[in-house]
Amino acid sequence: MLKHGSAQVLAAAVFMAIAAPASAQETIKIGVTQPLTGAFAASGNYVTQGAKIAEDEINKAGGVLGKKLQLVVEDNKSNPTEAVSTAEKLITKDKVPVMLGAWSSTLTLAVMPKLEEHGVPMLVETSSSGKITTSGNPFIFRISPTSEMEARAFEPLVKQLGIKKADFLATNNDFGLGASQEFTKMLKAAGVTIGATELMDPKAVDFSAQLAKIKASGGDTVFVTTAVEQITLILRQAKEQQLTARIITTGGSNSPDQLIQQAGSAADESFHLVFFTPWFPEAVKNPALAVSFVKEWNARGYQAGGLTEGFRGWDGITTIVEAIKAAGKAEPAAIQKALWDVKVKGINGDIAFIKQGPAGKESAQNVPSVYLIKIANGKVTRM
Amino acid sequence: MVPPGVRPGGSDTIHTHGAKTRLDQFLQHCLNALMLGGTYALLGIGLTLIFGIMRVVNFTHGELYAFGAYCMYALVVPVGMNFFLALLLAMVLGALLGAVIEMLLLGRLRGADIDTTMLVMIGAWIAMQNTEQLIWSGVALTVPNPFPSAPLVVGPLSVSWLRIFVLFTAVGLIFAAYTVVNRTKLGKAMRATFQDRDTAALMGVRIDRMHTATFALGSGLAAASGALLGPVFVVNPTMGDLAAAKAFAIVILGGLGNIAGATIGGFILAFAEELGAGYVSSGYRDAMGFVLIIIILLVKPTGLFAQRERIG
Incomplete structure (x- = not known):
């Protein structure tokens, strides 16, 4: 049992803890949940770095609604359970009116019920599963493309590349399964034969069995959907097994610079769908923004390979801040309403939302730019 | 090559062409x-010494594996050391780290119950993994190797x-470990210590040293597998998690404390995964191995090759 005196101290401490966030309202907070440790640590840190560049630029230009912008960053440890805890903590303890997150379809899907429960909108910067915007969660505002959008953007290239028979190698989660389904649908409609569809555990490092099967299937193209670490290993192991089919990666988490550096010559002649082309920033929709972002990224000494992830953090925070300005106050419902009408110039292109999902409970989806690049002789080339 | 549109393995496509492709595929698997x-097998034997004996x-087994891989990277890339020398040094450093962990953490917990030891080891695991990320960041690293990048091709088969x-190195290390444990005085003292601690002490075996030596040997083998596989795969802070899960499965499969069992267990797991992924479903590749383990343990609860003297 506590003594009387210490119970009073404890009570006081509890009240102070409850009161503290309320007095800290001199800033406008945005909650950020990203995988800073665990399997997706590299990507999560890049997105956070991009978000911090936006935070610094906005504060240098006077902040938002006369207040300082403050990102409250939580590590979701690449784990769906942890992602839910970070959302709960950001919403209930830090009282953030809006969030950015959660990198990957699986982590985002895990967080979504919490948004509905507390009525807080979240801007989704990285996630491609169709389910996210079609399940009827009106608090979702996604700026990254769905797998279906990627597949549609790729369609004109099917003839150009002369694809006749395609195989799939996808990570066994919402991201990989969604992409292989959408690409299968698109390719079938374009008259392409579908061979083997092989899956891999998101943590696996050895793909010899899958690659032997794909080789035996004898397609001319393999669509690979996973993050950069597994892509590196797949490129190397495909070369070891003398797989001659053309490899195309989808999903935009493929960091071609990192592939060139780590897979070496095994990366040559591979194709990659990306959502930002830092190698030719002048070629994107808003070249001035892209050029200045690349300059700031390099000035901070961040890894060049992270640019294709980092821009999403910048685009995400910039979009949220536009909505807060339009709402005139930092409250969840007002921001949610304002997000529907924002028109933002982003690094990926112009950001605006269209409706997706069941009527009355629509989620918001941006229609982003998708680019196909090719690695040849250790260099990224435009298609 | 299979003509477009014909699925190998399809029931009505049996002709010489398809059959040859199928045979090639099987041999490659x-x-x-x-x-x-x-x-x-190499992963398994390091752990069978520590967990089994x-x-x-x-x-921390997975982290010692990652430590070996990071040592390899640090020695080969920034330091510029010879690949083979770096391999040897990584193994020695892994054994030293193991000795430090044993003396610093486990030395104080002799006779403590298994829950306490487990909690301490979980703590050490998390601390080590986060230290790796702090030093090297989460970005995966690649260790260059001196071997030709073109694979060895024999007929339809190829391998790097x-x-x-x-x-070959793994097989060599397995034989070396087997010899140390079963054929040397040190190995005899190790086995004696963990069979009957008091009797061994009365016979003049220095118990504390044996604990440290065994843990160091197992750790050195874990670091060796990390140093060997780091260049094959990529080096990142979470690489140890999967390695540790497999190692535990192999040790349990082969029977605790049995080097030959862990070796055979390693090969069984590899064949189950590869053929399961090749012919049943690649999505359940990792499940295949564990399903097999469950079946084997149902039939033989002590693992395939457990020696009766090691139990109880």
Whole structure:
């Protein structure tokens, strides 16, 4: 049992803890949940770095609604359970009116019920599963493309590349399964034969069995959907097994610079769908923004390979801040309403939302730019 | 090559062409499993010493594996050391780190119950993994190797030279470990210590040293597998998690404390995964191995090759 005196101290401490966030309202907070440790640590840190560049630029230009912008960053440890805890903590303890997150379809899907429960909108910067915007969660505002959008953007290239028979190698989660389904649908409609569809555990490092099967299937193209670490290993192991089919990666988490550096010559002649082309920033929709972002990224000494992830953090925070300005106050419902009408110039292109999902409970989806690049002789080339 | 539109394995496509492709595929699966099995066996024997003989549920095994891989990277890339020398040094450093962990953490917990030891080891595991990320960041690293990048091609089969080197080194290390444990005085003292601690002490065995030596040997083998496989795969802070899960499965499969059992267990797991992924479903590749383990343990609860003297 506590003594009387210490119970009073404890009570006081509890009240102070409850009161503290309320007095800290001199800033406008945005909650950020990203995988800073665990399997997706590299990507999560890049997105956070991009978000911090936006935070610094906005504060240098006077902040938002006369207040300082403050990102409250939580590590979701690449784990769906942890992602839910970070959302709960950001919403209930830090009282953030809006969030950015959660990198990957699986982590985002895990967080979504919490948004509905507390009525807080979240801007989704990285996630491609169709389910996210079609399940009827009106608090979702996604700026990254769905797998279906990627597949549609790729369609004109099917003839150009002369694809006749395609195989799939996808990570066994919402991201990989969604992409292989959408690409299968698109390719079938374009008259392409579908061979083997092989899956891999998101943590696996050895793909010899899958690659032997794909080789035996004898397609001319393999669509690979996973993050950069597994892509590196797949490129190397495909070369070891003398797989001659053309490899195309989808999903935009493929960091071609990192592939060139780590897979070496095994990366040559591979194709990659990306959502930002830092190698030719002048070629994107808003070249001035892209050029200045690349300059700031390099000035901070961040890894060049992270640019294709980092821009999403910048685009995400910039979009949220536009909505807060339009709402005139930092409250969840007002921001949610304002997000529907924002028109933002982003690094990926112009950001605006269209409706997706069941009527009355629509989620918001941006229609982003998708680019196909090719690695040849250790260099990224435009298609 | 299969003509477009014909699925190999389809029931009505049996002609010589398809049959040859199927045979090639089967042989490639077997070759892949052989390569993978060598590395699994090496992972298993390090842990079988610590978990099987010492009965320490060693959650740091995966981190010692990652430590070996990071040592390899640090020695080969920034330092510029010879690949083979770096391999040797990584193993020695891994054994030293193991000795430090044993003396610093486990030395104080002799006779503590298994829950306490497990919690301490889980703590050490998390601390080590986060230290790796702090130093090296989460970005995966690649260790260059001196082997030709073009694979060895025999007929329809191909395999990388690096993997062949890894297989032979792994087999060599397994024999060395077996010899140390079963044929030397040190090995005899180790086995005596964990069979009957008091009697061994009365016979003049220095118990504390044996604990440290066994843990260091197991750790050195974990670091060796990390140093060998780091260049095959990529080096990142979470690489140890999967390695540790496989190692525990192999040790349990082979029977606790049995080096030959862990070796065979490693190869069984590799073949189950490779053929399961090749012919049943690649999505359940990792489940295949564990399903097999459940079946084997149902039939033989002590594992395939457990020696009666080690139990109880």
